[in-house]
Amino acid sequence: MLEAKGQFFYDEQGRKYHDCVNNISHVGHSNKLVHDALVSQNLKLNTNTRYLYNIINEYSDRLLKTFPKQLNKIFFVCTGSEANDLALRIAKNYTKAQNVLVMDNAYHGHTNSLIDLSPYKFKSKGGAGKKDFVHVLRMPDEIRGKWTKQNNKWINRYIEEAKEIIKKHFNKKNSLSCFFFESILGCGGQIELPKGYLKNIIKLVRQKNALCIADEVQTGFGRVGSNFWAFEEHEIVPDIVTLGKPMGNGHPIAAVVTTKKIADTFNNGMEYFNSFGGNPVSCAVGNAVLDVIEKDNLQKNSKIVGNYFLKNLRNIQKKFPNYISKISGKGLFIGIDLIINGNFLLPNPKLATKLINSLRLKGILLSTDGPYNNVIKIKPPLVFNKDNVNFVCSEIYKFLIDEDKK
Ligand SMILES: Cc1ncc(COP(=O)(O)O)c(C=O)c1O
Numbered sequence: 001m002l003e004a005k006g007q008f009f010y011d012e013q014g015r016k017y018h019d020c021v022n023n024i025s026h027v028g029h030s031n032k033l034v035h036d037a038l039v040s041q042n043l044k045l046n047t048n049t050r051y052l053y054n055i056i057n058e059y060s061d062r063l064l065k066t067f068p069k070q071l072n073k074i075f076f077v078c079t080g081s082e083a084n085d086l087a088l089r090i091a092k093n094y095t096k097a098q099n100v101l102v103m104d105n106a107y108h109g110h111t112n113s114l115i116d117l118s119p120y121k122f123k124s125k126g127g128a129g130k131k132d133f134v135h136v137l138r139m140p141d142e143i144r145g146k147w148t149k150q151n152n153k154w155i156n157r158y159i160e161e162a163k164e165i166i167k168k169h170f171n172k173k174n175s176l177s178c179f180f181f182e183s184i185l186g187c188g189g190q191i192e193l194p195k196g197y198l199k200n201i202i203k204l205v206r207q208k209n210a211l212c213i214a215d216e217v218q219t220g221f222g223r224v225g226s227n228f229w230a231f232e233e234h235e236i237v238p239d240i241v242t243l244g245k246p247m248g249n250g251h252p253i254a255a256v257v258t259t260k261k262i263a264d265t266f267n268n269g270m271e272y273f274n275s276f277g278g279n280p281v282s283c284a285v286g287n288a289v290l291d292v293i294e295k296d297n298l299q300k301n302s303k304i305v306g307n308y309f310l311k312n313l314r315n316i317q318k319k320f321p322n323y324i325s326k327i328s329g330k331g332l333f334i335g336i337d338l339i340i341n342g343n344f345l346l347p348n349p350k351l352a353t354k355l356i357n358s359l360r361l362k363g364i365l366l367s368t369d370g371p372y373n374n375v376i377k378i379k380p381p382l383v384f385n386k387d388n389v390n391f392v393c394s395e396i397y398k399f400l401i402d403e404d405k406k
Contacts, residue, residue, distance in 0.1 A: 004019065004029030004030055005029050006381065007019055007028060007380055007381045008029070009029070016363055017364065017365050018364045018365065018380070020366050020379070020380045020384075021366060021367045021378070022380060023218055023223060023245055023379040023381075024245045026245070026246030026289065026293075026381060027246075027296070028249075028292075031288075033288050033295075034249050034251075034288040034292065036288075037284045037291075038251065038281055038284060038285050040284070041280055041283075041285075042281050044280075045280050046280050047279065048274075048275055048279055049076070049274070049277070055280050055284055056283050058287065059284075059286050059290075062287065062290060063255070063290065066228045066229070070260075071238075071257050071258060071259060072259065073259065073260055073262075073263035074255050074256070075090075075256040075263075075272060075274075075277070076277035076282070078253065078254055078276050078282075079252055079254050080109055080242065080243075080244025080254050081109030082109075082274075083217065083254040084109045084114050084117075084242050085111050085114060086272075087213050087258075088114075088117070088178065088180075089266075091177045091210075091211045091213065092177045092178075093265065093266055094211060095175065095176070095178070095211060096175075097177035098175075099135060099169065099170060099174065099175065100135070100179075101137060101165075101166070101179040101180070102117050102119065102135070102179075102180050103137050103180075103185055103188065104137065104138055104139045105119050105120050105123075105139060105188035105189070106120060106181070106182065106185065106215075107120040107121060108180055108215055116131050116133075117134060135165060135176075137158075138158060138161065139191055140155060140191075140194055141188075141189075142326075143325055143326055143337070144345065146158075155194045155195075155197055158197065159196075159197065159200045159201065162200075162201050163204055166204050166205070170208050170210075175210070176205065176208045176209075176210035177210055177211065178205075178213050178239075179202070179205040179210060179211070179213065181198065181212070181213070182214075182218065182230070183219055183230035183231050183234060184219055184224070184230055184330060186219070186333075186369070187370075188370060189371065189372075189375040190328050190329050190333065190369070190375055192330060195234070198234040198236050199235065199236055202236055211239040211240060213240040214238035216241055217243065217254070218379070219333055220247075221246045221247065221289070221293060222298055222299030222331075222382065223302055224302070225299060225303030225330060226303055230330070230333075239258060240256060240257065240258045240262065242255070242256055243257065246289070247289065248282060248285045248286055249285070249289050249292075251285040252276070253277075253283075253285060254277075298382040301383070305386060306329075306331035306332045310327055310329065312389060313327040313336060316393060316397055317336075319400075322339075322341060322342040322404075323339065323348070323400055324339070325338075325339045326344070329378070332379060332380055332382055332384060333379050334377070335375045335377055335378070336376040337370070337374060338352045338355070338374045347370075347372035347374035348374050349368065349372055351374075351403070352373060353368060353373070354403075355399055358399050359395055359396070362395045364395055
């Protein structure tokens with residue numbers, strides 16, 4: 001790639017690509033406002049949090065306004081992994097416990113501590129397997145899970161199973177520190193957690209005096225459209241929220257947001273210092289990203305364009321039930337689940353790979369994910385528009401027509 005602008009990439013041969021998988025360039029590639037904010041702050045002052053400067057307070061106050069009021073303390077870091085690692089440290093410090101509960105197929109980051117909490121990594125090629133202190137909840141997958149939408153009260157079954165796991169494993173001697181979750185399981189295959197699920201799991205976790213940590217690294221900053229944070233879809237308030245990727249539109253800035261009580265406990269004399277986290281340039285960039293989200297109404301755009309995308313993809317699904325079992329997601333965080341011969345129990349990773357490779361030649365960049373690699377994931381910059389959706393959907397449609405002829 002040579003250049004990128006808005007929702008497009010341009011390669012060295014001058015070919016243009018629709019970028020459908022970049023939830024880092026949230027407000028669009030090479031955004032001028034974000035760039036100008038970075039440059040002008042860099043020419044003025046760039047230092048670290050051993051010094052006092054205003055922009056960190058201005059940005060913190062503004063960002064915290066997007067959260068429920070009890071989440072009113074923020075720690076700045078540089079990456080999503082750092083945010084989750086710090087969240088884990090804060091949770092362990094608060095609870096004095098070591099055990100962690102995670103969702104199956106989750107990915108929370110690349111550090112030693114987070115590979116241990118990422119079944120997506122520790123279960124797969126090269127992975128060292130699950131550690132004893134890690135406990136995994138089954139994904140409530142409505143089509144391919146142990147219990148599916150076809151079962152009566154299927155969601156309750158998952159909650160009951162979680163209750164058993166929590167009851168069996170955690171006690172005063174062997175206690176639980178925290179539960180990490182994404183509100184839409186990204187690496188799990190863009191699976192939306194069903195309504196009521198998180199509310200119940202969080203209740204069970206809190207009965208054990210453990211903390212609930214929402215990983216918003218992928219889903220945050222208006223991507224889901226109807227809310228600024230994906231956890232809000234579930235009418236819950238986590239104890240800790242971690243932010244990353246879209247926060248700096250490509251600039252390395254990330255954060256941990258929590259309550260005063262938890263932050264105060266963490267302030268135990270050891271001191272939290274981060275050479276780059278919260279530096280003035282990063283804060284200026286973060287602030288500019290919020291400016292663009294507001295000025296260009298990007299959360300609303302994500303809702304409108306996301307709904308349009310979902311509707312169009314569902315129309316394609318109706319025409320090709322043999323290939324597509326489900327269109328999932330919210331806003332501009334979408335998944336297309338591909339199957340063999342209309343059998344939703346037979347994921348079709350081959351077709352998924354063929355589709356993304358074929359669409360790349362048409363100028364559309366997509367990728368696959370999920371435990372079977374059969375889900376096409378779609379998470380473009382939020383400047384994506386209806387024309388872009390029409391183009392992507394028409395190419396998917398043409399691909400499936402050609403596939404049908406074979
Ligand atoms: C849900 C989630 N959490 C955390 C991370 C780690 O973020 P980073 O790559 O910035 O360390 C990722 C990265 O893909 C992610 O998808």
